[in-house]
Structures are given as C-alpha cells and as structure tokens.
Amino acid sequence: MNRLLIIIGKIIVGVLRLLGRNAGNLPGIVLWHLTRGKCCKMFKVDCPIIAVTGTNGKTSVTNCIAQLFEQSGKKIIINKEGNNLDTGICSLLLRHCDMSGKVDADYLILETDESHVPVVYSQQKLETLVVLNFFRDQLDRNGEMETLIQKINGFCKTFSGNLILNGDDPNTARLGRANPDNKNVKYFHAEPYAFATKEIFEASEGRFCPFCGEALEYDYYQYSHIGKFRCNNCGFGNNEPYMTAKDIDLEKPVFTADGHEYSPKLNSIYNVYNMTAVASAAKLYNISSEVTENVINNYTVNNGRMESFMLGDRHATLNLAKNPVGANMTLRVMNEMQGEKELLFVLNDNVADGLDVSWIWDINFSIFERVTRVVTSGTRAYDIAVRIKCSGYDASKIVVKPDLDEAVEELARTEGRKFVIANYTAVQPTRSALKRYIEKHGGEHNENG
Template sequence: MKNCIIVIIAKFITFILKLLGKNAGTVPGRIALKLNKNIRDYIKIDGKLIVITGTNGKTTTTNMIYEILRKSNKKVVCNIGGNNIGWGITTTLLKSCNIFGKIKADYIVLETDEHWIPVLYTNANLKIDTLIILNLFNDQLDRTGEVDTIISKIGKILKNYKGNLILNGNDPNVVRLGLMNTKGKNYYYGSKKLKTSYTDSTESIICPICKETLEYEFYQYSHIGKFICPKCEFGKINYYNELSKIDVNDFYIGKDKYTTNNPNLYNIYNLLAIITLSNIYNLDKDIVNDIFTNYASKDGRYQKFNINNKECILNLGKNPTGFNVILNNIKKDKDNKELLILINDKINDGKDVSWIWGIDFNNMNSFNRIICSGTRAYDIAITLKCNNYDKNKIIVEHDIDKSINKLLETDSKKYIISNYSPLTKTKEILEQLEKGDK
C-alpha cells in the first residue's frame, strides 16, 4: 500500500510541475526515493529494456532510438530529456508505471550515466535486453573517476549478463567490456580506414590483458581507431557492422547506404550503434534512415537556431575529447565565424575543470572572435592565450545573457560550445530569441 501511495505522489508532483511549466525530470523521483530508497524494486517491466551508456553521445543516440521505435508504431517508455542518473530514471519509471508498479510497453529505452549502471541494473526487475556502450573517455574526474573505475563498475553487471551487448569495436576501453561478457552476445561495430583517418598520435593505450602497448593501423579521433595488441592480439574482433565510406552526407556499411544531416564522424559512430540495434530487432531500414536524415536535435546537442537570419549552432562539450571533435568540425567551416565558450564548475559539471587544458586550441585564428563565459570564463581565456590565439579577439563576459547578446552583435556564423550547467539556460535563451520573444 505504501508503494502505491508513493507512485501516486510521484505522478501528482509530475502533473503539478508540468502545469506550472517546470521541468519534472528529476524531482518526483528524488522525493519518491526519500520516501522509500528501494522504490525501484517495486517497478516491474513488461517489455524489452534497452540501456544506452558511454561518455559522449548518449542523449542524441537515445532520442533517435526513441524516434525510430515510435515511428515503427511501438509503445516506448524513454527518458528523452537526458535525465540519466538515479533521480531522473526513477522519475521516468514512476511516471510510466501503473499504481501497482507495472510498466507495459514494447520497449523501455533508458539513457544511463556510466556511474549508475551497477546501481540501477543489479535489480532483477530491471533486466536489460540490450546494452549499448558508445565510448569511454576521461570525463568529470571528480565525479566519476578514471576510465578504469568506470570499466570496473560496468563490468559488475556483465558477470551474469545474458543479453545483447552492442560495443564500439574501435574503442579499446569498450572492447575490454566485451571480454567480460561471457554469457551474453557481443555485437561490435567499427570502421575501415577513411580519407580523414590518420596514423600519428600522442595517444598511448596499454593492452588490458598483457600490458603491451597497443598498435594502431589508423586513428579516427582521440584513441578511437583500428588497434591490436602485437603480443596477445587483443582487439582482433569481427565487426557486425563496419563503416566503409563517408560521402558528404551519405555513409555506407558495405553496399547499404544511409544518409545523415550531421555527417560528423563521432555522430556516425553512434549511428552505427543504432543500426546494429535495428538489425537485432528487425526494424525497418527506411524508417531508420528517415530519422537519420531528418532528426533535429532539441537538446542542445548540435542544435541549430536561426536568429535574425544568423545561423547559430549549439553543442555540448564536457570533456577534452568531445570538445576537440566539435572544434575540429567547426574549423572545417570556411565561413566567417565566431565562437562562444561557456564553462561552469557546478556539481553536475565537475568542480575540477583542469580538463580544459586538454582542449586543442591551436590553429584557432579562423575565428573572428571568441567569447568566454560562465564561472570559469577567465580559465578558458587564459587557455586560449597560452595557445597563441590573438588576445585582442578574446572577450570575457561571465553573464550568459550578455555573452549571447555580444555574440549576436555581428553578422558572421555563430557557434556555441557549453558544458552541462549552462546548456539548458543557453538553449532557452536561443529559443526565445529565435521566436522573437526576447
């Protein structure tokens, strides 16, 4: 009876918050967990549970999977808002269950922070059918720890895991987890050598089996690429899906052609994971490709705005790898362009922002101006100056509203890269400006 009442309370709080125009993504779950810390044990799911995790790309990948399943006329439960830790996932489950704790859907799709995988899914009621691991990089060190810690945590659920495991076969950190999955089935995806691949890198990855340095045939970005251990052959795997070519907005897996409106390589890697999932569940390729072609982000990840006939693109950058991939793609744009960088150091950002020194700010002279904002605006400005960007083109403005107004003063193309906590406010401001409400 107590748990029934908690479910009703959570649903009522969700209703009131939405009525007030507030975000109901985490508060109902937070209150429910205060009333019963084991409330998730009350939840019983009737449907296939798909979990998406990794350092970069979780939210967009999850949302695209949701759209594909929805367009396939499936009943889907999903935390599409990106609330991917305990409170948010608990909110999604309570919002979707009946008063007896039962969720009936074809698919339950949950984006999950890497840190929370062993916390949430050791529960027998939340049995994963397919787990997708996109990539693993050093992220917010003061919150989640080094990659080895994350691998150890995810590995805990793989000891007795019997579901599908979709893995980035070009990420040695992810391939390590495939070795731990002895009872389930591994589906690796990867890429052939592309025109943009390279062979020289400062990355040095040690084989987790024999401690030899891994050898790379080529790199795609950071430590992502075709690798093998020369001693024990760690990395010698067969790809279930292998990217063979990118041609502007088209990309190919063998002879199968797909089209995306975001042809950045890091995004295409995530699309390979989605294609693998669609193969497992026999989803219609035309529906999958339609979502790839027409998907419009609304979550601040490569989200486009048109403000007074000026194109403005917002992206999330929360670690060196993500930042560098975004910057490299922006640098390819030959248009006149300006950049706003927003960095805060709140709890959900990680208090330790020393990672910004891992951002490659070399060769930034193609930007007419760079505006630095957020609580660590000066840190970014110093990093830019130390990388020989013209100090006369650096503007520091801590206030987000004012920094956006400053960015929009000129007619050039606008790019914004934000870490977690400024992202939502920035997105809301840009949406208001696009509508002419601000």
C-alpha cells in the same frame, strides 16, 4: 509493502504535476530512501529492456532506437527527459505502472548513466546494453575513467544478454571479454573518414592494452582515442564487426552500413558512430530497412546540441560540450568548415558541471584553423581565455565578457560564421541569450540545426 510504496510514489507524482512540475526525479529520490536504494526493484517489467550508456551520445542514440520501435508500431517507454540515474528511471516507471507496479509496454528504451548501469540492472533484467564510448567526464562525480569502466565491467562479467559495443574504442571494446561465455557480443566499427589521422592530436585514454599492458597500435584515429586499434602482443582489438560504416563523406553527408546508404542531417564523424550504433540495434531486432533509413536520415538534435541560430545575417551553431572530447568534436566540425569563423566559449563551474574545470586543458585549441576571434564567457570566462592563450592563440584576438548578453553582442558585432560552445549549466542560459539577441536585433532560430 510494494503496493504502499507505489501509492506513495504516485501521490508525489500527482502533486508535482498539479504544481506544474514534470516529476522527473523527486518521486524516485523519495522511494530510493524508503527502499534503501532499491527503488527500481519494486516494478514488474515483463517486456525487454534496452539500455544505452557511454560518456557522449546517449540521448541521441536512445531517442533514435526508440523511434525505430515506435515507427515499427511498438509501444515503448523512454526516459526522453534524460533522467538517467536510478531515481530518474524509478520516477519514469512510476508514471507508467499500475497500482501493483506492473509496467505495460512492448519495450523499455532507457538512457542510463554509466555509473548506474550496475545499480539499475541488478534490480531489473536487461536484454540489450549498447555502450558508445568512455571519456574522462565530471571527475568530481565519476572519478577517474578506469573506476567507471571497472564498475560496468563487473556487471558485464555476469551479463549474458546482447552487448553492442563500439569496437573502435578500446575502453568500450574491452567489455566484450568480461564474460567469455557470452556469445551475444557485437561490435560496430567505422572506416576512416577524410580527416582521420595517423597521429593522435587530442587527449587520449586508450593508449595501452587493458589486458597485457602493451602500447596499442593504431591504423588511424578518427578523434580522441577512437579509431582502428590492435594489440600486437595479445590480439586485443581483432574483433569481427557486426556493423561497419563505410564510404563516409561528411560533405554530403552520407555513409553506408550493411549495404544501405544513409544521409544523416548531422555531418560529424561523432554522429556517424552514433548512427552506426542505431543501425546495429535495428539489425539485431530485425527492424525494416525502410524504418531504419527513415530514422537515421531524419533524426535531428536540438536543445543546445548543434542548434542553429541566425544572429541577424550571421549564422551561429551552438553545441553542448561537457568534457574535452565534446569540445574537441565541435572544434573539429568548426575547423573542417571552409572560410573564416569566430568562437564563443561559455564555461561554468556549477555543481552539475563539476567544480573542477581542469578538463579544459585537455581541449586541443592548437589546431584552430581560420579562427579569427574568440569570445569567452561564463563563471570561468577568464580561465578558458587563459587556456586558449596558452595554446599559442594570439591573446589580442580574445575578448572576455563574463556577462552572456554582452558576450553574444560582442560575437555578433562582426561578420562571418559563428560557433558557440557551452558546458552543461551554461547551455540553457546561452540559448536564452542568443534568443534575446534575435528578439532585439532580428534573426532566426532553427532548433533542428
């Protein structure tokens, strides 16, 4: 039966490729129905599987870990296109298996949607799970964050493999207690950077101990609820770090970890945590320091993630923000930059975004610094404009342009540094609008930020 299913799946892949499609999800959807939800079970995978999950940063960390092994001469399979549900992973394995379903690789490195970790890895044996963070995200699909954490916590209760956890996120660190018999739990941590605070300034989901209910005490907050925390009642949070980022200087940017100095291309505390997770995986798998430094120092993001554009002589940075934390992190980068700047915020409410846009009320616009003007666009341009006005920002400095091309024209009309935030389905149309402006008026597009 498995062989027949594999043949059917490969035929679908072949037809889609003939039609110019990448076969990223549809073959898996068909096999999901034919196998009654067990589409990943029919593959024979003998190599170790490393999975990366969490609300933000999955793609970057997955790609970096894959580069660690590639540059070490290993044959890896990765879902680089980001199809991270069970159907997408099934489609990926279909493209890389023989007719018996056997997958030939040294390692599988798989970005995995948080809600699908228990689904996929009840069907395939997982060796290492990297968990980055948990924030409220796409409530239409995921529900409240606690529901999502409980799903992964249930999986971790019987998981005895390597568990690499963000020790500065109480929602992630709690997974380390799910299976008391698992001796392979490792935490990564970051010492405070220049803009760490004693008080919380953004939406937080980690205020109380998940084990005894007492309020958590923080030595400092890096962003949102990420920071050095502890429960004075039961000791939750007192974990020995496996990897610690120190001497963080985002001006250069540079940080040290495990005695090595790294100079990443992206200067945000958010990226420091991502790269510390990568360094943790490198240490676990004995990747050489030369390879690790090369990967961390040269990794760049594109496709709407801190992507750089020159609109004439105006420098603009575009970043995806699909939840409050993603938006807040871009605002932090913007605020920490000296000089005056302007913001374009593009907000859509398509199905893939989540029809509920109430998450914008968890974005902290009240900490704007030297932001002289805001342009809003997208299907919910007026909603985000009202939200920014309600934060206390001068309404006379807000310009609403639902049409994206008009919004970009408006943004570029004045001098100064520009930042663009776009949510999930808005990113690609925004990129296209920025490129159209450059074609019409001149400028430059640099996908490497």
